[in-house]
Amino acid sequence: MxxxxxxxxxxxxxxxxxxxxxxxxxxxxxxxxxxxxxxxxxxxxxxxxxxxxxxxxxxxxxxxxxxxxxxxxxxxxxxxxxxxxxxxxxxxxxxxxxxxxxxxxxxxxxxxxxxxxxxxxxxxxxxxxxxxxxxxxxxxxxxxxxxxxxxxxxxxxxxxxxxxxxxxxxxxxxxxxxxxxxxxxxxxxxxxxxxxxxxxxxxxxxxxxxxxxxxxxxxxxxxxxxxxxxxxxxxxxxxxxxxxxxxxxxxxxxxxxxxxxxxxxxxxxxxxxxxxxxxxxxxxxxxxxxxxxxxxxxxxxxxxxxLTPAPKEGLSPQAFNARYAPDCAVWTGENVRLERGRTAAYLELGNNESFAAQDFLNTLKTAGIRLVKAGEKADVLLAVSFSNYKAFKGHINLSPEEQTVLETAAKQYKPSVFISFGSPFGAEKISALTAKLFLFSPAREAQMCAVQILLGEQQAHGKIPVQL
CATH class of the missing domain: 3.20.20.300 (Glycoside hydrolase, family 3, N-terminal domain)
Incomplete structure (x- = not known):
């Protein structure tokens, strides 16, 4: 022994x-x-x-x-x-x-x-x-x-x-x-x-x-x-x-x-x-x-x-995410659809982990959506959160300061959509938001799926699995 x-x-x-x-x-x-x-x-x-x-x-x-x-x-x-x-x-x-x-x-x-x-x-x-x-x-x-x-x-x-x-x-x-x-x-x-x-x-x-x-x-x-x-x-x-x-x-x-x-x-x-x-x-x-x-x-x-000597082979992460992201996405609130050629004000919140939003932004641009900073004139507000867990960090969700920023921006734009690639919590009390889209993940395919849903090219089939 x-x-x-x-x-x-x-x-x-x-x-x-x-x-x-x-x-x-x-x-x-x-x-x-x-x-x-x-x-x-x-x-x-x-x-x-x-x-x-x-x-x-x-x-x-x-x-x-x-x-x-x-x-x-x-x-x-x-x-x-x-x-x-x-x-x-x-x-x-x-x-x-x-x-x-x-x-x-x-x-x-x-x-x-x-x-x-x-x-x-x-x-x-x-x-x-x-x-x-x-x-x-x-x-x-x-x-x-x-x-x-x-x-x-x-x-x-x-x-x-x-x-x-x-x-x-x-x-x-x-x-x-x-x-x-x-x-x-x-x-x-x-x-x-x-x-x-x-x-x-x-x-x-x-x-x-x-x-x-x-x-x-x-x-x-x-x-x-x-x-x-x-x-x-x-x-x-x-x-x-x-x-x-x-x-x-x-x-x-x-x-x-x-x-x-x-x-x-x-x-x-x-x-x-x-x-x-x-x-x-x-x-x-x-x-x-x-x-x-x-x-x-x-x-x-x-x-x-x-340990299985001949394991069953799974999908690649990319294939898994692309296949199932629409089933896992949740839309709440009014029906909002982006139209190609429109201008969207972009606001990023809760990105303490420095997750890259590039896949989301690039997919929007490829779809012909013009992006400007929140505060500038635009047809819609896209407020994106990457708030997620991290060991030894001790907190999660949007801070009170970020919630104030989000509420102010949501009042400025109609329509306004909150899109979360992480925690679903933090924006539930912001009534000025027109709609919310939850992907729960920063994965590249989740970011691309979010754009497809915003464009009306894909449906969000999921239901929120927590109490908001």
Whole structure:
């Protein structure tokens, strides 16, 4: 037995020393979780780590929930879960799973930490939002299970997260410890519904860093025996592998002591510590029980055997997005149609992540729409938001200042259309807007689809999956 197999080290391009990573690979850590890089750099790293590992199979994991584009610059995004939720289609969710699997395998990743099964029922939640399928637990359950199957059929492992449900919190657990004031009955009727439904299709469960005082007054879920063993394993009969969420997050304090607590609580894998070499040294001197190590190794060995040797091939991200974007788009308000040759005032809001709006703008220009700055004379206002989640940012949605700017502009132009390629929240109280168009994703094809809808060349078939 090797205690290092309980460690899945994080590798952050531009931050992690590769020699440290190779040292950990040689020690026999069970896997790595990759953040950032380029397509070629990830492939090279994966090859080197596996060549240095004594294991018959070293797992490579990543948070490719929306494709490689979330972590690798220049790579395509896949339509978000909230977009899929707007379609309410299990088939689209399944196809997304196949597409994510195809993308992951193309760079050597065989474990995708998806899908997010948290509910999108708290507008101020800074880290769930478009990662969720929606506010309805039964919708999230149905689509989450379908995406799990798509990942599995596509040849990669999945991990449902963040148990027991991170949606109804307003703090980013990368920055602090969120508190969820829900009883077990509340959870069973809401947050736990998607997990219960998806567990038969789940290869693993990731436990969230959040405190639920009604279940455990002292320990976050990721360190709680009551929650991991008492609820997930005993009440919900899950016998599979359990991950902590990333240990480098600020919600759990000292990661060495937290690691021991997590293992004693029932977790099998310690994910992405700030210093995995130091954690390895610590665990070798403070060995968990043989029973804990053996249970983790047995579950990992079983999952190696589960990897599909001949996976089903999914659509490319571009093909997936182009095919399904209209089904995932939502139009609310009055009917507004752009006419070729008209002038549109353009206002961009909430672009904290510097998502490129170029595909949207170029498609408008190609259609013969003349663009001017908001405030200048125009036939219509197009107010575009790219507000989206980002770890360690701590906020989402339009700021009060941006809402004021949007309201002022909407009063100046008739008609005025708010177009969101990210969070659906932030403009719901601005009554001066004529219409709203939600794509829920910055993907190139989503931006192009938005223009087609504005021109009347395409219909938005989705329904809003959250409460606005």
């Amino acid at each position: 090797n205690v290092n197999r309980l460690i899945y080290a994080g590798f952050w391009f531009g931050k992690t020393d590769k020699q440290d990573a190779l040292k950990l690979a040689r020690r026999g850590v069970g896997g790595f979780c990759i953040y950032g890089g380029t397509r070629e750099a990830v492939k090279e790293l994966v090859r080197d780590l596996r060549e240095n590992s004594p294991l018959s199979h070293l797992f490579i994991c990543a948070d490719y929930e929306d494709g490689l584009g979330r972590w690798i610059g220049g790579e395509p995004w896949v339509l978000s879960n909230l977009a899929v939720g707007a379609s309410a289609s299990a088939e689209i969710a399944y196809q997304k799973g196949l597409t994510l699997a195809r993308e992951a395998r193309s760079v050597g990743v065989d474990w995708v930490f998806a899908p997010v099964l948290d509910l999108c029922d708290e507008p101020k939640n800074p880290i769930v939002n478009t990662r969720s399928f929606g506010a309805d637990p039964h919708l999230v359950a149905r689509l989450g299970a379908a995406l799990c199957k798509g990942l599995s059929d596509g040849g990669v492992l999945n991990s449902i997260k963040h148990f027991p449900g991170h949606g109804r919190t307003a703090q980013d657990s990368h920055l602090g410890l969120p508190v969820l004031h829900r009883t077990l009955k509340d959870l069973q009727e809401n947050e736990l519904v998607p997990f219960a439904h998806a567990l038969p299709a789940a290869d693993s469960v990731m436990i969230g860093h959040l405190l639920i005082p009604s279940l455990d007054e002292q320990n976050p879920a990721s360190l709680s025996h009551n929650i991991i063993t008492g609820i997930l394993k005993e009440k919900m009969n899950f016998g599979g592998l359990v991950f902590t969420d990333a240990l480098c997050m600020k919600a759990i304090g000292d990661e060495k002591q937290a690691s021991l607590k997590a293992l004693q609580a029932g977790a099998h894998i310690l994910l992405a510590a700030e210093d995995s070499v130091a954690l390895s040294d610590f665990l070798e001197k403070n060995l968990p029980s043989d029973e804990i190590i053996a249970a983790s190794e047995k579950l990992q060995d079983a999952l190696v055997q589960k």
